[in-house]
Structures are given as C-alpha cells and as structure tokens.
Amino acid sequence: MTALLTLENITVRGRCQPRLDGVNLQLRPGERLALLGPSGAGKSTLLAVANGLLEPDQGQVLWHGETRASRARARRRQQRRIGTLWQDLRLIEELTVQQNLNAGRLGAWGWPRALLNLLVPLETQACRELLLRLDLEPGLLVEPVATLSGGQRQRVALARLLRQEPELLLADEPLASLDPRLADGLLALLLREGAAPRALLLSLHRPDLLAGFDRVIGLRGGQVAFDMPRSALTPATLTDLYADAKGAAGVG
Amino acid sequence: MLLPAAVLLPLLLLLPQALHGGGWELVGQFAAAALQPSLDPLVLQSLLRGLAITCAVALVGWAVSLVLGVVLGLASARVVWQSLSGRCWPADLLARLLALPRSIHELIWGLLLLQLIGLQPAVAVAAIAIPYGTLVARVVRDLLDALPRASLSALLSAGTPAPTALLTALGPPLLPGLLSYGGYRLECALRSATLLGVFGLGGLGNDLLLSLQSLQFHELWSGLWLLLAVMLPLEALIARLRRHWSMPARLSLGPQTQRRPVGRRGRQMLVLLGSLLLLAWGAARWLQIDPTQLLHWQPLPPLGQGGWQEALALPWPSLIAGTLLLTLTAAALAVGVGPLLLLLVAPWRQGRALLQLGWMLGRLWPPPLTALLLLFVLKPGLLPAALALGFHNLGILGRLLREACSAADPTPEQALSSSGSGPRLALLYGRFSRVARSYLAYGAYRSDVILRETVVVGLVGGTGLGSQLRESLSSFAWQQIGLLLVAYALLTLVGEDLSDRSRRQLLGA
Numbered sequence: 053m054t055a056l057l058t059l060e061n062i063t064v065r066g067r068c069q070p071r072l073d074g075v076n077l078q079l080r081p082g083e084r085l086a087l088l089g090p091s092g093a094g095k096s097t098l099l100a101v102a103n104g105l106l107e108p109d110q111g112q113v114l115w116h117g118e119t120r121a122s123r124a125r126a127r128r129r130q131q132r133r134i135g136t137l138w139q140d141l142r143l144i145e146e147l148t149v150q151q152n153l154n155a156g157r158l159g160a161w162g163w164p165r166a167l168l169n170l171l172v173p174l175e176t177q178a179c180r181e182l183l184l185r186l187d188l189e190p191g192l193l194v195e196p197v198a199t200l201s202g203g204q205r206q207r208v209a210l211a212r213l214l215r216q217e218p219e220l221l222l223a224d225e226p227l228a229s230l231d232p233r234l235a236d237g238l239l240a241l242l243l244r245e246g247a248a249p250r251a252l253l254l255s256l257h258r259p260d261l262l263a264g265f266d267r268v269i270g271l272r273g274g275q276v277a278f279d280m281p282r283s284a285l286t287p288a289t290l291t292d293l294y295a296d297a298k299g300a301a302g303v304g
Numbered sequence: 305m306l307l308p309a310a311v312l313l314p315l316l317l318l319l320p321q322a323l324h325g326g327g328w329e330l331v332g333q334f335a336a337a338a339l340q341p342s343l344d345p346l347v348l349q350s351l352l353r354g355l356a357i358t359c360a361v362a363l364v365g366w367a368v369s370l371v372l373g374v375v376l377g378l379a380s381a382r383v384v385w386q387s388l389s390g391r392c393w394p395a396d397l398l399a400r401l402l403a404l405p406r407s408i409h410e411l412i413w414g415l416l417l418l419q420l421i422g423l424q425p426a427v428a429v430a431a432i433a434i435p436y437g438t439l440v441a442r443v444v445r446d447l448l449d450a451l452p453r454a455s456l457s458a459l460l461s462a463g464t465p466a467p468t469a470l471l472t473a474l475g476p477p478l479l480p481g482l483l484s485y486g487g488y489r490l491e492c493a494l495r496s497a498t499l500l501g502v503f504g505l506g507g508l509g510n511d512l513l514l515s516l517q518s519l520q521f522h523e524l525w526s527g528l529w530l531l532l533a534v535m536l537p538l539e540a541l542i543a544r545l546r547r548h549w550s551m552p553a554r555l556s557l558g559p560q561t562q563r564r565p566v567g568r569r570g571r572q573m574l575v576l577l578g579s580l581l582l583l584a585w586g587a588a589r590w591l592q593i594d595p596t597q598l599l600h601w602q603p604l605p606p607l608g609q610g611g612w613q614e615a616l617a618l619p620w621p622s623l624i625a626g627t628l629l630l631t632l633t634a635a636a637l638a639v640g641v642g643p644l645l646l647l648l649v650a651p652w653r654q655g656r657a658l659l660q661l662g663w664m665l666g667r668l669w670p671p672p673l674t675a676l677l678l679l680f681v682l683k684p685g686l687l688p689a690a691l692a693l694g695f696h697n698l699g700i701l702g703r704l705l706r707e708a709c710s711a712a713d714p715t716p717e718q719a720l721s722s723s724g725s726g727p728r729l730a731l732l733y734g735r736f737s738r739v740a741r742s743y744l745a746y747g748a749y750r751s752d753v754i755l756r757e758t759v760v761v762g763l764v765g766g767t768g769l770g771s772q773l774r775e776s777l778s779s780f781a782w783q784q785i786g787l788l789l790v791a792y793a794l795l796t797l798v799g800e801d802l803s804d805r806s807r808r809q810l811l812g813a
Contacts, residue, residue, distance in 0.1 A: 103461055104461060105457075105461050127463075128464070130463070132462065132463030133463075134462075134463075135462065136458070136462070138454070138458055142455045142457070142458035143455060144455045144472065144473055144476060145477070146476035146477050146570075147472075151472075155464075155473075158462075158465075158468050158469065158472055159462055159463035159464045161468070162468075163468060167471065169472070170472065170570065171570075171571055171574070216462055216463075
C-alpha cells in the first residue's frame with residue numbers, strides 16, 4: 053500500500069539552527085500518529101510542511117507517492133484532501149455554525165454556492181448529521197459561532213474539518229488550552245475520526261495521552277529522535293526525549 | 305478638549321474691526337423669517353421639486369460611489385492581491401493613485417466637469433461619485449487589511465480558491481463596517497448635493513441661493529425647513545439601523561476589537577442595500593442621467609501664450625498661508641466650541657434642546673450661504689469664511705459629541721454629582737474625560753476634511769486658494785487651474801498624513 057504522505061529528507065532553515073533537519077516520515081492510511089517533543093523541537097514546522105503551508109528548503113513532500121502539484125488548481129485539489137485542525141480554530145466569528153461547517157465545502161463548491169451559503173442555510177441534513185456524530189445539538193446550526201462555549205467551538209471546528217472530507221487529519225497541539233475533561237473528549241473524537249480509511253497526525257506535549265495512537269514519533273532539535281509503534285515505547289525513551297531538551301531549553 | 309476654543313479670543317478681538325455698519329436690519333429680518341416660512345403653494349412646489357432633485361442626485365451619487373468604492377477598495381487591498389497572486393505592490397500602487405481624486409473636493413470636481421461637459425444631470429452625480437468613491441475605497445481597503453486573517457488562511461490551506469475564500473472569510477466581517485460608513489456617506493451626500501446646488505448644479509441649493517440673494521427670507525426658510533424635514537429622519541433612521549445591527553459607532557475610530565456575529569442580520573443588510581441601489585436606479589432614470597454625457601467634452605478654449613508664467617506668478621505663499629490659517633481657525637472653532645457650549649448649557653434642559661437645534665441647522669446649512677449671510681454684517685475676508693466653515697463643522701462634531709456623551713458610562717458623573725459637584729464640573733470630569741481622546745481624534749480627522757472644504761467658502765470670496773480658483777475658473781485660465789489643483793491636492797495629502805498621525809497618537813494605537 054502506498055503511503056498517504058511521505059516526507060523525504062525535509063530541511064527547513066531557521067534563524068540560528070535548522071527548524072527541521074533531514075526529517076523522514078511515512079504515514080499510511082489508517083495510521084494514527086502522535087508527534088512528541090519539547091517546545092521548539094519542530095512539531096509545528098513539520099505540520100506546516102505537511103499541510104503545504106510551508107515549503108521546505110530541501111527534501112520533498114509526496115502525496116500518494118506523487119510530488120506536490122505546482123499548478124494552482126491541481127495543488128488546491130491536493131490540499132482539499134488534507135484537513136487541519138488549528139490551535140486557534142480559525143472559525144469565522146460572524147457566521148453561524150452551519151455557514152462555518154459549509155465553509156469546509158468551499159473547495160468543492162463554485163462561486164454561486166459560496167455566495168448562497170452566506171445568504172441561506174445550505175445542506176442542512178449533512179450538517180445536522182455531522183453535529184450529531186460529534187455529540188452536539190443539531191439546534192446549534194443556526195447559532196452564530198461567537199456565542200458558543202469553548203468546547204462547542206472545538207467540535208464545530210472539527211466538524212468543519214470533516215465536512216471537507218479529508219483523507220488526512222492534521223492537528224497542532226489541539227488539546228493545549230483545554231481542561232482535562234474537554235481534552236479527553238476531543239482526543240477521543242479525533243482518534244475515532246482519524247481511524248481507517250483516514251490517517252491522523254497530531255502533535256502533543258502530554259505523553260500521558262498516547263493510549264489510542266498506533267505510532268509515536270519523537271522530535272528533538274528538528275531531528276527525529278525515535279519513530280516506533282506506541283506499544284514499543286518505554287518510559288525511558290520519553291525521559292530521554294525531554295531530558296535532553298532541558299539542557300538546550302534556552303535555544304528553543 | 306476645551307483648549308481649541310481659545311481661538312475665540314483673537315476672533316472676538318478681530319470681530320469689531322471686521323464689522324461694517326449696515327445689514328443688521330437684514331439679519332433681523334432673516335431671523336424673524338425663521339418662524340414664518342413662506343407657505344405659498346407656487347413657492348413650495350418649486351422648492352419640493354428642487355428638494356426631489358437634490359435627494360435624487362445625492363442618492364444616485366452615493367450609490368455609484370458605493371459600488372465604485374467597493375470595487376476600487378477590493379482592487380487596492382493588500383490582502384486581496386496577496387491571496388490572488390502573492391504580490392502586494394499593485395495594491396499599494398493603486399492606493400497611491402487613488403489619493404489624487406480623493407484629495408479634490410466634490411465642489412471642484414463639479415465645477416471642473418461643468419466647464420468640461422456643460423450643465424448635465426450626470427455632472428452633479430459624477431462630482432459626488434468620484435471623490436466619495438475613492439474615499440469609500442480607502443475605507444474598504446483599510447477595513448480589509450485590518451481584519452484578522454487566520455480564518456482566511458485556514459480556508460486557503462484547505463484548498464479553497466482564493467476568491468471564494470476571500471468572500472466567505474472577509475465578506476461577513478467587512479459588511480457592518482462598510483454599511484456603517486456607507487450610511488454616514490449618505491448623510492454627507494445629501495449635504496454635498498445641496499452644496500452643489502448652491503453653485504448652480506441644480507436642485508434645492510440653487511433655490512436657497514436665489515432666495516438669499518433676492519432677500520426673500522421667508523422662501524429661504526421654507527426651503528431650509530424642508531431640507532431639515534428630510535435630513536432629520538434620515539439621520540435618525542441611520543442611527544437606528546446602526547444600533548439595531550450593533551454596528552460600530554462613528555466615534556470609535558480605533559481598530560475594531562469586538563467582532564460581532566452577522567448571521568441573519570447580514571441578509572437584512574444586503575436586502576436593504578439592494579433596495580437602496582434599486583431606488584437609486586429609479587432616481588437615475590427620473591433625472592434622465594445618461595453616463596455617456598460624461599464622454600462628450602466641450603472643446604477647450606486654446607491655452608493662452610504665457611499662461612504658465614502668469615500661473616507661476618500668482619502669490620503662492622500668501623494663498624497657501626491663507627488657506628492654512630482658514631483651516632486652523634475653522635477647525636479650532638469646530639472642535640473647541642462644542643464642548644464649551646455643552647458645558648455652559650449643561651444645567652438647563654431647554655438650553656440643551658436649543659443647542660441641538662443650532663447644531664442641526666449648522667449641519668444642514670451649506671457653508672457658502674452662511675458666509676453670504678455673514679457678509680451682511682462683516683467685511684469679506686478670513687473671518688466670515690472661518691465662521692461659516694466652523695459653524696458647519698461644529699454641527700457635525702457637536703452631534704458626535706452628544707452621541708458619544710450619551711453612550712458613555714453615566715456612573716462617574718452620578719458619583720461626582722452626588723458628592724456635591726456642580727452639573728458642569730460633573731460633566732467635565734465624569735464624561736468629557738472619557739470621550740476626550742476619541743473626540744479629539746475625530747477632530748483631527750475633521751480638520752483634514754475642513755482643509756478640503758476651504759475651497760467651498762473660498763469660492764464665495766473668502767481667502768486662500770479657493771477664491772483664486774474661482775477667479776481662474778471663471779477666466780478659463782487652465783494653467784492656473786491645473787497648478788491650483790495640484791497645490792490643493794498636495795496640501796490635502798500632507799494634511800491627511802498629519803491628521804492620520806495625530807489621530808493614531810491620540811488613540812494610542
């Protein structure tokens with residue numbers, strides 16, 4: 053089976069030291085991969101390269117075994133299959149939940165439907181089912197997102213992501229600002245939605261939340277420190293990953 | 305906040321010298337006629353027709369400027385170019401080019417087009433649409449570029465085509481700010497259309513001027529009250545809609561921090577906007593506006609030999625100094641007198657009501673008419689011009705001040721009053737101190753508008769570049785006109801930059 057996403061020898065230069073330094077990574081459909089590492093290890097940079105926001109200085113990114121398209125239209129078609137859950141969610145505050153959910157479809161829709169989405173509710177049934185799947189009240193559809201609670205907003209952002217029907221879910225520390233109960237709930241949803249046929253790549257800073265993942269990659273100083281199945285992970289490996297960083301914390 | 309009112313002192317000293325003997329009787333007649341407007345059906349019919357023309361011109365000019373402004377605003381916004389092509393410089397280039405038509409007052413546009421094209425209904429509309437359109441474009445550009453881009457970049461990185469992403473991520477947050485500004489521009493358009501009428505471009509302004517010149521004060525007041533009857537409900541309606549849709553108020557000039565949901569209100573706004581544009585279309589048909597008229601230029605008189613030398617020989621330093629002095633005096637009057645008067649009348653209810661009425665008249669009343677009226681008792685020169693401009697802008701700033709004061713938190717004032725301070729001190733410490741910064745910041749912006757407006761009173765024989773422009777226009781001295789316009793544009797651009805800086809400083813942004 054070809055990998056969904058392949059990073060080959062990726063290097064991204066930084067101001068003093070490389071932010072990523074020769075990183076190799078393969079992600080197959082159905083894999084749920086956690087990215088661990090101290091602050092400044094390059095987790096966010098790696099995710100930005102993976103979703104195409106950042107062009108690596110060296111190395112190449114393969115999507116389904118092919119290089120990234122250079123023409124805008126083909127590139128957009130690739131992008132559509134990669135969904136990102138942003139740490140700041142990036143919802144459109146002025147719009148209702150339903151309009152925000154449909155924003156996930158904009159890549160597939162043309163101009164007229166995009167305009168119509170701002171004026172009338174579209175595809176209510178599909179949106180309603182998504183909310184139910186994420187344990188949200190369907191009544192929320194007509195609410196402006198600005199009025200929702202923090203936990204609801206997280207789920208709406210995830211719902212928008214699923215509306216995009218991506219093959220790969222990316223999330224950069226999605227649990228960072230959540231209280232433990234919300235964090236557990238969101239993680240469970242992400243693990244469920246990231247299961248086969250999709251794949252999930254998620255960065256974390258809490259090693260205690262690794263239970264549901266298939267594979268774990270440790271990043272340190274822009275390099276891969278380890279890449280192993282979660283079952284093979286020992287407390288010693290983790291201690292090493294963070295212990296080293298303490299010495300170099302000032303470099304961040 | 306009260307400091308600018310210090311300009312009253314030198315003005316009061318100058319006043320006795322500028323007074324000339326006659327005319328007090330006329331002023332008395334004028335004041336008395338306020339309560340006895342002419343009700344002659346013939347007069348009223350003619351005034352109503354003039355009013356309809358003025359309103360139609362304002363509406364059409366406004367609608368065209370809004371469409372033009374949104375298109376140009378989008379085309380000069382960095383975020384748009386950045387998302388579409390990854391480059392920013394075309395946006396900056398266009399924004400710089402647009403500064404030129406913006407810096408020229410609508411009246412100059414009107415008179416220029418009048419000379420070039422002749423008296424056509426399209427002239428007044430274009431005179432409003434050109435400067436207003438570029439003003440709206442600047443606001444649209446600033447609003448767009450100040451919006452947070454996180455949701456836009458989220459949509460873009462999910463493979464959304466740039467135009468659709470821009471529409472969905474930036475359209476909804478742009479709409480309230482745009483409509484709030486658009487509403488304000490509609491009020492301005494009505495004032496401008498009246499003003500253009502005073503200078504012969506048709507409508508009620510023309511009737512007002514003729515009545516004033518023939519000393520028919522009763523007819524003059526009929527026209528003014530009619531204008532008031534349109535202006536007041538319009539202002540009230542716009543303020544109401546602004547509250548209803550919780551749009552940004554005008555005195556909050558700082559970056560908008562609070563993002564409110566649009567949701568279903570967005571649809572109401574779009575419906576309203578659509579019906580206004582339709583109404584404007586109807587008004588354009590009624591005025592028989594034919595845009596192709598704008599392409600039929602009248603043959604220009606040949607450029608005279610030595611015209612450039614004559615143009616360069618104009619007394620430039622004194623012209624520019626006159627314009628600047630006029631601006632500063634009028635701005636100080638407009639900014640400083642409002643709070644002072646509000647403080648003086650604070651204890652009396654009737655006084656406050658009377659003040660509101662005075663400010664309303666100030667807004668309504670075209671400054672050149674005030675200047676003409678003042679010429680009954682004053683010698684021509686800087687003083688009547690500054691007073692006329694100051695009075696008009698006082699009306700605009702006064703209303704803003706009142707709105708801001710009534711929106712400000714009343715508790716500090718109540719605390720002061722209950723501890724035994726007089727009503728004036730309580731107002732000064734309790735409320736003025738809160739709104740002072742934003743009021744002064746708006747005053748800085750207004751000074752830049754006043755600089756542009758000096759041409760209006762200049763044209764009725766005041767001082768500065770405006771009066772010279774009038775002479776040059778009437779003698780078809782195109783070289784002089786060209787240089788004067790350049791001087792005006794440069795002055796306005798420098799003024800705009802200065803007022804922008806001081807505003808940013810005041811708002812601490």
